[in-house]
Each structure stands twice: as C-alpha cells, then as structure tokens.
Amino acid sequence: MTIKTILNTKPMRMFLYLFIITVVLLSNYFVYHIEKMPAPRYMVFASLFDLLVVIPLVTYFMIIRKKYSWKLVVLAVFAGYFAGTYIIPAEQMESFTAIPKVLIAFELLLIAVELYFLYFILKSVLLGPRSLKSHHDKNIPFAVRARRHVYSRLTPSPVSEIYMSEWMLFYFAFFSWRKKRADGSNIFTYHEKTGFTALNIMLIHAIALETIGFHYLLHQWNVYAAYIILALNMYTILFLVSHIQAVRKQPFVLNDKELILQVGITKGIVVPLENIQEFTKYDGPEQPGAKELKDTFEAFVADFVQEKPQFEIKLKEPQEYTLLYGFRRKASRILIRVDHPSSFDSIMRESLT
DSSP states (O other): OOHHHHHHSHHHHHHHHHHHHHHHHHHHHHHHHTSSSOOOHHHHHHHHHIIIIIHHHHHIIIIITTTSOTTHHHHHHHHHHHHHHHHSOHHHHGGGTTHHHHHHHHHHHHHHHHHHHHHHIIIIIITSSSOGGGOSOTTSOHHHHHHHHHTTTSOOOHHHHHHHHHHHHHIIIIIOTTOOOOOSTTEEOSSTTSSHHHHHHHHHHHHHHHHHHHHHHHHHHOHHHHHHHHHHHHHHHHHHHHHHHHHHHOOEEEOSSEEEEEETTTEEEEEEGGGEEEEEEOOSOSSOOTTTTTTEEEESOOOSSOOOOOEEEEEEEEEEEEEGGGOEEEEEEEEEOOSOHHHHHHHHHHHHO
C-alpha cells in the first residue's frame, strides 16, 4: 500500500483533519493565554483568518468535498467564529462585533438565492405551458421525470443539482401526500416488507426528543449554537419525512427500454436494458463487504436487520448514477431487493429475451 493510498483512507484523513484543526486552535489559544500582554491587533486579524477561512477551507477539502453539500462550509465558518469568542479575549474582540451580523446576512443571502431558484423552477418550468404533468409516462418516478423535464430547459450544473435535490426534498415532504403511487405489472415496490418506515419514524422520534432536551441545555451555554443545532435537527427530520414519502411514492419501474431504480431521494439509476449483460439471483455473501460494494448500486432501503439481496445485475458498461445533491458515481453491477421477487424475476427475464 502506497503512502498516497494510506493518506486517502477515511481514518487517516480524519486523523489528519483533527490534527490540523487542533494545531490551529491550540496555537491561537496559546498566543492569548500564555503571554500576559495583550496580543497586537494584527494578531487578532490573523486568528480570525485562521478561524473563519483556514478551518472552513480545510474542512471543505478534507471532509465535505465530493461527499456533502458545500453549504456546510457556512456551518464551519460559524463554528470558527464561536471558537474565536472563547479563544480571543472579549476586550480584543470588541472591534469585530460586526462579524456575526455579516455571517448571518450571508446565510440569509444564500437562503434568498435558494428560494429564488425554487421559485424560478416552479414558475418558469414546472408550472409553464408544457407542464411536467403532461409527461407521456406517468409511471416513471417523479424524481426522474422532474430532472429530465427541468434539464430539457436548463443546463445541468452543480448548483442546479443542489437546488433540484432540495426542491425534491420539500416536494416529497409537503406536496406528495395526495399523489397516487404508480401501479401495474411493471411496477415493483421495495419497502413494504421491510422495517424501513418504522426505522425512520423511530429516528424522527429520537431526534425530536433529543432536540427538545438538548436545545434547552445548549441555550444556557450559547444561544446562537442552540438555534443552529435546532435548525439542523429540524432539517434532518424534514429529510427523513421526505425520504419516507419518496420511497413510498416511487417504486421501481421496468419498461420496454430501461430499468429505473429510484431509491427515495438519496440515489437513482436508469439502466438501458441493452446495457444489461446478466440478470441472476444473488448468491454472494449475506452482507457484502465494503470492497465488493465499491462499484455497486444497492437498490434497496435500510432496515433494522439488513436482509440478503435477492437479485444481481451485471452491466456491459459501467452505468452512471445520481446521488443526493447531484454527486455522481458509476456502477458495474446492481444488487436488488423487492417486495415480490417472483414477479420481478419473471418479468425481468421476459424483458431481456
């Protein structure tokens, strides 16, 4: 194993990240608390640069990039500022009281831009003369139809993918309850015989209880931190509700040309039937290891006890699939679990002949 490979492993990367953050924080702390004389003004500027710029950048490149939304950098900036209020003496921070106002204004600006983008999608695209409702195949999962419809009018970009993901999140959380689920011989549910819904409801319940108690305790320590954590917990609950609805309303679909596997709002893959090399019953290990899943798309939901996949699809060419916020990966095989495996097996084999 090369040094580069070792450095790219998750434990080592996390260790390096924590080491760098610790060094930055401790070095700034010692400047103000070991020497009895007040630090010069330029040193305060240097410390704020470390806390508001260096730490967020390190967090982005070592933790957030290619895995999470770039907007988490804003949270890292807030965390850096709160750390600064404890590291830098209050009398030397008096000249920088405008910083939290600037940070809040920037966050409000991001929210305003996001709302405008969502408004643009709703007004100019989805509510336009060629509405999404007129799509020729209503059985195709809504997330797939919406992305195809929107990108027939807009140029795909990382920013548009982020806002599309969040729009989907809000759509399924608030506007999908009266929508009927597609039905037919080529429609396959994949959650009804699992504990997926119960598991997520349990998580929502736990987060709600934790939010109430933890918010009260955190509020005694720092009001800003309390409300940031409250907002994150509320967003997590919204995400879980949306994911439940997206799984319920978007079963797997097999048509004449493609197999569409949309797993809630978290990921989805559209496989042309001509790209399927082999469709078989899965005979691998009960729980595939991380190495085996590296180039695999898992078409099933989380459960209390994860059951063995039922089917395996091997592809002729690696197929690109989409994750939340537009992140993309490639898979050379697909593992599938559905509620009615016998029907899925017979229809798939018939479609591939």
